[in-house]
Amino acid sequence: MITVEQTDELHQCTQRLEAVLSTLFEQLNTLAAEVVTVWEALDAEGRKPTSKDLAFLQATIEARLLANDNYIHGTGVVLEPGELADQELFLEWFYRPSSGKIAPMMLNFNRQSESFYNYQGMPWFTRPKLTGEASVEGPFVDLYGTELYILAFSVPIFAKGHFVGVAAADIALHEFDQLLTRCLLRMKNEAFIINGEGRIVAANSANWFVGNIASRPAAARVHKLKPLSIEWSLVELPVPR
Amino acid sequence: MTQLNKVNRLSLLQVSQEGKPEEVARRLIEVIELGLIGEGEQLPSENELATRFGVATVTLRDALAILRQRGVVATKRGRNGGSFVCAPVEVSEDFLKARLTAMSSLELRDLCDEQIAISATAAGLAASRSSSAQHQRLEHFVTALQEATTRRELRRADARFHIEVAVAAQSVRLTHAEMRLQSQIGELLWIAMTDVQKSTVIAEHRAILQAVMAGESNLASALTEAHVKEGIKRLMDLRFALLGLQEATSP
Numbered sequence: 001m002i003t004v005e006q007t008d009e010l011h012q013c014t015q016r017l018e019a020v021l022s023t024l025f026e027q028l029n030t031l032a033a034e035v036v037t038v039w040e041a042l043d044a045e046g047r048k049p050t051s052k053d054l055a056f057l058q059a060t061i062e063a064r065l066l067a068n069d070n071y072i073h074g075t076g077v078v079l080e081p082g083e084l085a086d087q088e089l090f091l092e093w094f095y096r097p098s099s100g101k102i103a104p105m106m107l108n109f110n111r112q113s114e115s116f117y118n119y120q121g122m123p124w125f126t127r128p129k130l131t132g133e134a135s136v137e138g139p140f141v142d143l144y145g146t147e148l149y150i151l152a153f154s155v156p157i158f159a160k161g162h163f164v165g166v167a168a169a170d171i172a173l174h175e176f177d178q179l180l181t182r183c184l185l186r187m188k189n190e191a192f193i194i195n196g197e198g199r200i201v202a203a204n205s206a207n208w209f210v211g212n213i214a215s216r217p218a219a220a221r222v223h224k225l226k227p228l229s230i231e232w233s234l235v236e237l238p239v240p241r
Numbered sequence: 242m243t244q245l246n247k248v249n250r251l252s253l254l255q256v257s258q259e260g261k262p263e264e265v266a267r268r269l270i271e272v273i274e275l276g277l278i279g280e281g282e283q284l285p286s287e288n289e290l291a292t293r294f295g296v297a298t299v300t301l302r303d304a305l306a307i308l309r310q311r312g313v314v315a316t317k318r319g320r321n322g323g324s325f326v327c328a329p330v331e332v333s334e335d336f337l338k339a340r341l342t343a344m345s346s347l348e349l350r351d352l353c354d355e356q357i358a359i360s361a362t363a364a365g366l367a368a369s370r371s372s373s374a375q376h377q378r379l380e381h382f383v384t385a386l387q388e389a390t391t392r393r394e395l396r397r398a399d400a401r402f403h404i405e406v407a408v409a410a411q412s413v414r415l416t417h418a419e420m421r422l423q424s425q426i427g428e429l430l431w432i433a434m435t436d437v438q439k440s441t442v443i444a445e446h447r448a449i450l451q452a453v454m455a456g457e458s459n460l461a462s463a464l465t466e467a468h469v470k471e472g473i474k475r476l477m478d479l480r481f482a483l484l485g486l487q488e489a490t491s492p
Contacts, residue, residue, distance in 0.1 A: 106283040123374075141408045141416050143277065149413050197372050199411075211411035212370055 009187050010223060010236055016183040017193070017234065018226050024153055024169065025134050025227065027064060028075075031167040032157040034060060035077055039159035048085040054092040061094045065102050071175035073148065074105060077157065078119055079165040080129070089119070095170070128156035128166050133229035139173045139201060139211065149173045149211070151201070173210070177202055190241045196231030205241040262303035265294050269304065270313055271424030273326055275404075276397050284314060284324040331393070337432050341476060342483045349480070352426055353473035357466050359418045363407040365462035368453045371409035376454050378405050383446045392431045395439070400427040402446050406465075409453065430472050433479065445471070 034057060042049050054077065061076055074095030081088045093105040107117040119125045127135040137152040154168035180202035184191050192203035198213050208214065217237060225232040269290075272278055284290065284305075291301040305324055308314045314324040367375070382405055385398035400423035407416040445468040452461035 101286075101288070103286060103289075139411070141411060141413055143404065143408060143416065149411070199370075199372070 006189070006236075009189075010221065010234070013183050013186050013191070014223055014225065014234055016186070017180070020179055020183070021225065021227065021230070021232075024171075025155060028134075028153060028155045028167040028169060031057065031060060031075070031077060032155055035157050035164060035167070036159045039164060043160070049083065050086040051084055051090050051092075052086075054079075054090075057092050058094065061092070062102055065094060065096055070096075071171055071179065073150070073170045073172045073175075075167075075169040076105070077165055077167050078125060080163055081120065083164050091119075124152035124154045124168055125166055128154050129163055131229060132156055132158070134227045136195065136230040136232065138195070139199070142170070151176065173201070177210070187236060188240055190237040190239045192235050193225070194233050194235055201232065261296055261300045262307060265296055265301060265304035266307040266311075268294070268421075268424060269308060270311075271427075272420075273313060274393070274397070274428065275400050275420070275424065277420075278326055280326050280328060282326050284326070286323070332428070334392075334432060337429055338483055341429050341432065341480050342487070344480065346477065346480075349473055349477055352422070353469060356422050356426070356469045356473070359415055359422060360403055360406070360469055361462045361465040363403075363410040363412065363415045363419060364449055364453060364465040365458040366410035366412065366415070367406050368456050368458040368461040370411045371453060375405070375409040376450070379409065379450050379453065383443065383450055386443055386446060392428075392434075395434065396427050396431045399430065399442065399446075400424075406449070406453070426473075426476075429476055438475065441471070442468075 035054070038053055038056075039049060042053065057077060064070075064072060064075055074093060076091055076093030078091040078093070079087075079089070084090055089109040091105065091107065094102050095105050096102055109117065111118075122137075124135060124137040127137070134153075134155045137154070139149050139151050142148055142150040148170075149172070151171040151173055152168060153171060154166045156166055157164040180193060181204065184193070184202060184204035187204060190203075190205040190207060192205075192208045192214065193201040194214050195201055200208055200210050200212050200214050202210060214235070219238045221236045221238075223234045223236070225234055269284075278284065285293070287298055287301055287305070291298045294301065296304075305314065305316070308324070309316060312327055315327050316322070316324045371379075379402065382398050382402040386395065386402065389395040389398045403423060404416065404419050407419040410416075445464065449461055449464045449468065452464055
């Protein structure tokens with residue numbers, strides 16, 4: 001029997017989680033909108049954008065990284081090859097190193113090099129490009145960029161209907177966990193969040209380890225979280241925690 | 242009962258015989274050797290590196306000076322300045338043999354113990370936690386090992402396989418531990434390797450991969466333990482042979 005109270009808890013928890021996700025995606029959409037404004041203005045002038053035309057984003061990005069409640073490790077925009085007149089692969093991206101001072105992210109775009117960082121094949125880039133929708137990749141251990149357990153949030157940037165690139169943010173799960181766990185603790189029953197591949201992103205009980213692939217009991221209630229394109233679900237078990 | 246005096250007890254804390262800047266320089270060279278920071282790429286800032294290695298900025302500057310001297314990095318001044326990775330450095334086989342000979346039996350056995358603790362655990366967890374995308378990455382590094390010919394390529398593909406297993410295990414700590422271990426012994430493992438030995442290593446990696454893909458945690462773990470032991474035993478044999486040669490030629 002599912003009581004009214006339980007339905008209410010699930011509803012509240014879902015709402016809070018969706019509010020967190022929606023704030024994150026709104027911030028990325030703002031970043032995307034700023035790029036679109038510039039792209040349209042330059043298009044009206046008949047000029048192709050260059051990497052310098054993205055430098056103005058630094059102020060928005062730094063403000064985001066300096067915000068108080070921050071769990072964003074790095075954020076910025078990543079461009080589709082062919083969009084810029086002067087660079088093939090390019091990102092306007094800043095991150096917070098452990099030393100505290102915000103720094104631009106340097107990646108290896110030398111195609112001849114073994115450690116060439118080709119983002120064109122990475123899911124956080126390809127998925128929004130293909131679906132036109134918001135995406136979350138991970139959590140995964142990031143060996144190259146940040147050496148943390150990372151969730152990569154991204155939204156596509158479309159200017160006049162064509163794909164320009166993505167606005168994205170790396171979220172360190174060890175920081176984001178606080179927020180997710182607090183939401184989950186409002187449930188009296190055991191509950192966890194799983195991503196599209198069935199991996200546990202956060203849980204409210206030590207019976208469920210973050211990073212494990214969840215074996216879902218048949219009696220669990222599964223509630224898909226919005227935006228649906230990220231394929232996250234809140235799973236509630238018929239077991240008090 | 243063993244009586245340990247204070248000095249002896251404290252000597253357990255001593256990790257390395259070399260000076261701090263030399264140690265940091267060696268570890269940076271190893272990260273570059275593993276291909277995790279590529280040619281032409283910029284190193285993180287001095288402050289960030291100092292924090293990451295847990296050393297003073299002064300020590301880190303000394304380490305960078307060693308890297309510059311050896312031609313591993315070049316430093317540019319100015320707004321877009323920093324240290325950049327130069328074309329690869331090839332360490333001679335003789336140098337590595339000398340390093341192996343200077344190690345003790347205990348040191349090698351202890352490395353073996355630690356690597357079993359880290360790598361076998363990681364393989365067991367990877368069997369229950371890895372995704373199909375991660376299986377493909379592991380497969381990629383088994384193939385890379387098959388196709389590798391130079392010592393650098395062999396060593397990189399070997400190390401990357403083990404590091405990716407830890408990544409597939411979803412553990413940041415095990416990944417870091419595996420990277421550190423690989424940078425400490427990875428290069429030694431590929432000294433004077435015969436084709437037969439190379440094929441054995443490839444077969445072992447493939448068997449571990451299959452156990453991981455099949456979700457067989459205990460098997461993945463046991464296979465990794467055996468694989469680590471094999472590698473260290475080969476190093477011990479090689480060291481005894483080298484020491485024996487030295488002994489035979491000394492008056």
